[in-house]
Amino acid sequence: MQAPRTGRLYLIPVPLGQTPIAVALPQSVRACAQRLSHFVAENAKAARTFLKALPSDWPLQQIEIQELNEHTAASALPQLLAPTLGGSDLGLVSEAGCPAVADPGAALVALAHRQGIQVVPLVGPSAILLALMGSGLSGQSFTFHGYLPSGSQEREKRLRDLEKESRLLQRTQIFIETPYRNRQMLESLVNACAAGTRICVATDLTLDTEQITTRPAAAWRSQPLPEIARRPTVFLMQA
Structure with a gap:
């Protein structure tokens, strides 16, 4: 007798900010997300907004969305993976960008590996990698x-x-x-670093208001700092 099929865990990126889905995600990724009826999300409301914008092949009220965030107990993780053991594919989404990268979803991915569930990462925007790509700083050795x-x-x-x-x-x-603390971070960064240390500030990545600026700390100190309060920002530094 053939063993029942185990579902896959798909790691589905979502757009950063208000970037249109058709711009942020390849068609193959959108098609995968559209067909799924089971999701684990950092924020259920944000996930429903994402699925509505796709739009999903399923009525939203028929889609099961379970939450996984920093408050989720480790003991709750097996239940989140239960659809895969029943043969259904499961999508993991973050609030923005790639799930399981600077995101609590990593714990679910680790459990999937331990249980022999196939993990399938899909292509999409990562603010960390986009910032590194655009910074001009070393991409051979880096730490987040x-x-x-x-x-x-x-x-x-x-x-x-x-x-x-x-x-x-x-x-x-x-x-x-x-x-809301971006300004304080940039002030500390500019003040603490040696004059020649290069600092990159990458703000609103993939949006129309995107700004990526890299200059030595001395140059940052010589002119007014940019207005980045309450705007998603990645900071990079290389001495």
Whole structure:
């Protein structure tokens, strides 16, 4: 007797900001997402907006969307994968960009591997990689650090430590901040770094208002800083 088919876990990127889906995602990715009726999402409301814009082949009320965020207990992960064990394919989506990259979905992907479920990553926008591509900084050696300390003194100390590591290893350091603290992050970065350290600020990636600027810290200090408050931004630095 043939064993029942196990579904696949598809990692489905979503657009950054208000970028049109047809611009952000290849047709093959949109077609995959359209046919699925089971999803795990960082935010169910954002996922429904994404599926409505596709649009999905299924009525929205018939699509099962389970949430996986920073508050989800590890014990809840097997239930999120249950559709695959029943033979249904499952889509994993983040609020923006690629799931499982700087995203709680990585834990679900790890469990899928342990359970022998096929994981299929699909092509789409990643703010981290787009920022690195556009920065002119080293793409041979780089590290993404996520969020740095929120306190100004702790943040500047961490930045100086990252700068030392960058100088030693010729490594690009990449990090993000809660958008409403972008200005404070940039001020700390410009103040903490040596004059020749290159700093890149990549804002509103893939949007009409996209800005990617790379210059030495000394040059950043010599002119007014850009208005990036409450705009999604990736920061990069190489000493």
